[in-house]
Amino acid sequence: MIEDQPAKAAATARIDTTVAHPARRYDYWLGGADNFAADRESGDAVAAAFPTVRTAAIENRRFLRRAVTYLTREAGIRQFLDIGTGIPTANNTHQVAQAIAPESRVVYVDNDPIVLVHARALLTSTAQGRTSYLDADLREPEKILAHPDLHATLDLDQPVALMLVAVLHFLTDADDPYGAVGKLVSAMPAGSYLTVTHATNDHMPPETSSAVNDADNRARVPFQFRGRDEFARFLRGTELVAPGITSVAQWRADDEVQPRPSAADTAVYGAVARIR
Incomplete structure (x- = not known):
């Protein structure tokens, strides 16, 4: 691929390093280098x-690996629509899927300009x-569903794995996240899958939940915890894959190092479901 230098320059110009951004903050928690002082300050807050937020970030990535492995190896999925990609790590x-099935096709979606700057890394394929x-x-x-590059890469007449990993908690109710997910799911053919993870305050004291919200508000990071029932609402009309809705640290994690982090340590629900 030939790099589009004007597009890269335009994306770089959009980066505001003085305000924390979820993707860069997540990169900081994972030990990455693509973050700035505002991201680190917010992450530390x-x-x-x-205190176990880094554990939560790491376990969320491990869940992603296990979910993609299941979808590729056991469910036979060869197409992925990954929205809220984040900074490459x-x-x-695509790395997990193509290691199992080299013919796998992946569309990544993100609105963070620093991710756009790193697009070349994401665009490396078998x-x-x-x-x-x-x-x-x-x-x-x-706009996602109508994008020509999506249709050039994926065949929406064939099953697709819709990946919404650690992104929906950055949409408040005012953003109508259930409406957005519903439109995306409705566009997927029968036999597709929906994979979702979402931060929850179900397992934390009210004062901890309040302190996290205060830290995000100070950093101007939109954020909303959701409980189990609210999480399950994203999955209505689908068929949950065993073990259903669990902590990301527990989902099909028998081969991970034991003992696993607790639901309280991760505070993130995860699930994979078949779209009928």
């Missing part, structure tokens, strides 16, 4: 309120498969 969706990147927003699902 959340960690002060919820180890075991990205010769048999394909990856592409859309600069788009989950809050505008129609």
Whole structure:
């Protein structure tokens, strides 16, 4: 792929290093280097309120690896739509899927300009498969679904794994996240899958939940915890894959190092479900 230098320059110009951004903060918790002082300050403030937040970030990535492995190896999925991609790190969706099935095709979607700057890393694919990147927003699902690069990469007449990993908690109710997910799910053919993870305060004291929210508000990071019932609402009309809704640290984690972190340590629900 030939790098689009004007597009890269435009994306770089959009980066505001003085305000924390969820993708860069997540990168900081994972030990990455693509973050700035504002991201680290915000990350440390959340960690002060919820000391195991780094464990949560790590376990969320491990869940992603296990979910993609299941979808590729056991469910036979060869197409992935990964929305809220974040900054590239180890075991990205296409790396996991194409290691099992080199012909797998992946579309990544994110609205963070620093992710766009790193798009070349995401666009590396096996010769048999394909990856592409859309600069788009989950809050505008129609634009994602109509994008020509999506249709050039994925065949929406064949099953697709819709990946919404650690992104929905950055949409408040005012953003209509259930409407956005519903439109995306409705566009997927029968036999597709929905994979979701979401931060929850079900297992934390009210004062911890309040402190995390205060830290996000100070950093101007939109954020909303949701409980189990609210999480399950994203999965209505689908068929849950065993073991259903669990902590991300527990989902099909028998081969992970034991003992696993507790639900309280991760505070993130995860699930994979078949779209009928």
